[in-house]
Structure formats: structure tokens, C-alpha cells
Amino acid sequence: MNSLAKIFVDGAAGTTGLEIRERLAPRSELSLIALADAERKDPVARKRALNAADMVILCLPDEAAREAVTLIDNPATRVIDASSAHRVAEGWAYGFAEVEADGYAKIAAAKRVSNPGCWPTGFLAIMRPLVRAGIVPADYPSSVSGVSGYSGGGKSMIAEFEDKSSADYTDTVSRIYGLNLSHKHLPEMQKHSGLSHPPVFQPSVGRFYRGMLVDVPLQLWALPGKPTARDVHAALVKAYPDRPLVKVASLEDAAAVKTLDAEILAGSNGLTLYVFGNDKSGQARVVAAFDNLGKGASGAAVQNLNIMLGLPETTGL
Numbered sequence: 001m002n003s004l005a006k007i008f009v010d011g012a013a014g015t016t017g018l019e020i021r022e023r024l025a026p027r028s029e030l031s032l033i034a035l036a037d038a039e040r041k042d043p044v045a046r047k048r049a050l051n052a053a054d055m056v057i058l059c060l061p062d063e064a065a066r067e068a069v070t071l072i073d074n075p076a077t078r079v080i081d082a083s084s085a086h087r088v089a090e091g092w093a094y095g096f097a098e099v100e101a102d103g104y105a106k107i108a109a110a111k112r113v114s115n116p117g118c119w120p121t122g123f124l125a126i127m128r129p130l131v132r133a134g135i136v137p138a139d140y141p142s143s144v145s146g147v148s149g150y151s152g153g154g155k156s157m158i159a160e161f162e163d164k165s166s167a168d169y170t171d172t173v174s175r176i177y178g179l180n181l182s183h184k185h186l187p188e189m190q191k192h193s194g195l196s197h198p199p200v201f202q203p204s205v206g207r208f209y210r211g212m213l214v215d216v217p218l219q220l221w222a223l224p225g226k227p228t229a230r231d232v233h234a235a236l237v238k239a240y241p242d243r244p245l246v247k248v249a250s251l252e253d254a255a256a257v258k259t260l261d262a263e264i265l266a267g268s269n270g271l272t273l274y275v276f277g278n279d280k281s282g283q284a285r286v287v288a289a290f291d292n293l294g295k296g297a298s299g300a301a302v303q304n305l306n307i308m309l310g311l312p313e314t315t316g317l
Helices: 015-024 043-052 062-070 103-109 118-132 150-162 186-193 229-239 251-255 294-308
Strands: 005-010 030-033 055-058 078-081 112-114 143-149 174-176 200-202 204-206 212-219 246-248 271-278 283-290
Touching: 005 015, 005 043, 015 030, 015 150, 015 294, 055 062, 055 294, 062 078, 078 294, 103 294, 118 143, 118 186, 118 212, 118 229, 118 271, 118 283, 118 294, 143 150, 150 204, 229 246, 229 251, 229 271, 229 283, 251 271, 283 294
Parallel strands: 005 030, 005 055, 055 078, 078 112, 143 200, 143 204, 246 271
Antiparallel strands: 143 212, 174 204, 212 283, 271 283
16 A cells, blocks of 8 residues: 555454554554544544544444444545444445455455454354355254353453452353343344354353354254265365465364363464264264454454455454
8 A cells, every 4th residue: 555544443442442453553554543532432533533544443332333433424434343233234244254255355345344243253154154055054943052251241241250349240160141042143143144043042151361162063964965074074165265264174183172172262363163073973063263352353353454455364463
């Protein structure tokens, strides 16, 4: 680029925003627009910064993210929204480049990109290629479980697990949530997977800061054509050719795994898929391992920024 790209991270005091700023700060090809603490909630100052930027990354609650978009009247300003406000909205490109053949091109050309959620990232990395390949029919009664580090809940959950002076402090080791079966990630999971129905979503959070596993079980014997674990693995390998940030472990490597640590990719920006199968029972579990703050949040936002600026996708990662 001939001049420095001006970047404004709106909501840079939050967990994801702080990580994004830390990743972008050393980069000489970018110029970061920063607001003083006193200006962060000043609508006039925010609007000025939003419209002065070439690229805006929104790290805000959903309603605040929607409001921020309305403040942008500069037609040249492009937006990446890290909230869940626009993940199924018309006119927004979905910011998981690897999951569709034209994903990179759509993100590169987009004015508005919605960053995926961490749980949908793992689920879609698994389910979308299997639905597209016809291995899993669109009306399959799917489910997804797993565990995430508590940083995924933002500042309030971090305080809950770390601040012993807080009234909400807990010493729990692990807990499940989303028990009303109406988690806000479900529309995103259903739409971008191509499924006719949302999966049964069974998330949990553990007493570790970052990292996650997303686990999709498959009753292979009940699927059309009774595919094997090897068929599932082949479809995933075909879906992610030479992708620097999405890898598929070999069946041999997966077979050697006896336990899988949720922190295995903590601190990284990549995602690795494992296919565990039992041909005798006709069952499989496909597991995505990644960092909920890396490929699940700030790392993905930086990857999308790079694609939109025409830079190598792993720049700064």
C-alpha cells in the first residue's frame, strides 16, 4: 500500500479489543487511531474516529456495535464487527475465509465483515464441509459440545474466575451453560452450516484462561451411504487445501491421541481438526482445537483485516 492504512479499534478496552490492538501496534504498515480514555464513550469523538479510519474493528456489545455502524457516513470506511450483531445480517460477508471456496474473495471485496463467534468457528469448520460434500444431510439432527477457557466470557467472567474480592467469584472447575437451548450462536451455526435445524448446543466453560475444544459426534451408521471415519476425514482434507491457519490431523496422528487438552493450541492463531472413529460401532467424533481468543476472536479479526487490505493473511500472526 502506498500510505499507511488507518485502523480504529472501537472497544479497545475489552478483552478482544486489547488483544487486537496488541497484535496491530508493532505493524509498520498500519496507523492506529486511538482515543483518550475520556473520549472512548464520547459519541462525537467516536464518530470522528470511525469516519477517519480506513478500517474499523468493532469490539463492542451487540447493540453498541449496531449503533456504531449507524455513525459511519464515510463511504470509504470498511468495518469488521467482532460482536454477534451482524453474523446473519444481509449485506455482511461472513469472516471465516476458509469455510467456503469463495470466502477469501468475498471478504477481500466486502465493505462489511462479521467476525465469527468462537463456538461457531469450531462447529462450522467441521460441519460445513460435511454438509457441502453430502456426507451429512441438511436435515441431520446434529449436536455440538465442548469446553472453552473463561476468557471467552469477557471481563465479567474473567473477574468471576480470578477476582476473589468479587461477589461473583467462583472456584468452580467446570460448568455447563446455554441450558435454555436458545444461545445467540445458534442462528449463525445453522445458517452458515447449511443445516435445516440448529444443532443441540452443549457448551461448557472451564477453569483455564484460553483455549477450547469443539466436539461434533456423528452416528455414521445413520447417515446416507454409511460413510466411514476415513470418508469424513477425506472430505475435511479436501475442504482445507494448503490453508495456513486450518489443519486436519492425519488419521494416524488422531488414532495416537488418548486425551485431548483444551489448551493444546492456546496462544496460537490456528485451528486443528481431529477425526476419531470406530468402524465397528459406525461412530465418529470430529473435534476442533483452537484458541478462543486466537482463531476464535482477535486472531480471526486480524486475519480478516489482512485479507481486506490485500496482505498475506498471516501478517502479524
